[in-house]
Amino acid sequence: MPPVRIKWSSLLNLTELEFEPEPPKVLSISDELIQSLSWLTAATKHDRKFLRCDENGALLTTDAWALLNAVDEDELYPESASPKTSKTFATNKGVLIATSSVIIMIDFYQIADTVKERIYLPANCLYFYPHKTAKVIIATVPYTGGEASYVGVTAFN
Numbered sequence: 001m002p003p004v005r006i007k008w009s010s011l012l013n014l015t016e017l018e019f020e021p022e023p024p025k026v027l028s029i030s031d032e033l034i035q036s037l038s039w040l041t042a043a044t045k046h047d048r049k050f051l052r053c054d055e056n057g058a059l060l061t062t063d064a065w066a067l068l069n070a071v072d073e074d075e076l077y078p079e080s081a082s083p084k085t086s087k088t089f090a091t092n093k094g095v096l097i098a099t100s101s102v103i104i105m106i107d108f109y110q111i112a113d114t115v116k117e118r119i120y121l122p123a124n125c126l127y128f129y130p131h132k133t134a135k136v137i138i139a140t141v142p143y144t145g146g147e148a149s150y151v152g153v154t155a156f157n
């Protein structure tokens with residue numbers, strides 16, 4: 001297939017590359033190169049960044065909530081067969097869950113009691129759920145006989 005001509009846009013703005021004398025206005029690019037760029041880079045709202053790994057191959061990223069402000073928080077203590085429901089959170093872009101010493105089950109509600117997503121989190125972990133969240137319900141694993149523990153929930157905007 002012949003190369004595709006594309007206009008240089010903000011999504012192709014690789015700030016880590018330097019062009020001399022200036023970035024091209026139109027670029028001929030093959031399908032293979034477009035695919036390679038999508039695999040090796042990540043898009044922000046205004047440019048692209050190269051992805052990097054540590055010596056073990058783990059992808060290096062920052063905390064997803066790093067540039068957001070905490071707007072609400074709750075501390076829950078789910079016990080065996082007694083899940084706990086968070087308060088209704090202020091308008092947010094996502095919530096951070098901090099687990100304690102045991103595995104837990106979390107139901108995320110994006111709209112009061114209608115849209116739910118369930119995940120399981122291991123002990124001693126931070127997990128950012130990057131969607132508007134109205135409330136969370138947290139239970140022990142297993143549901144009956146699971147060990148009680150504290151769970152922190154912080155909403156960010």
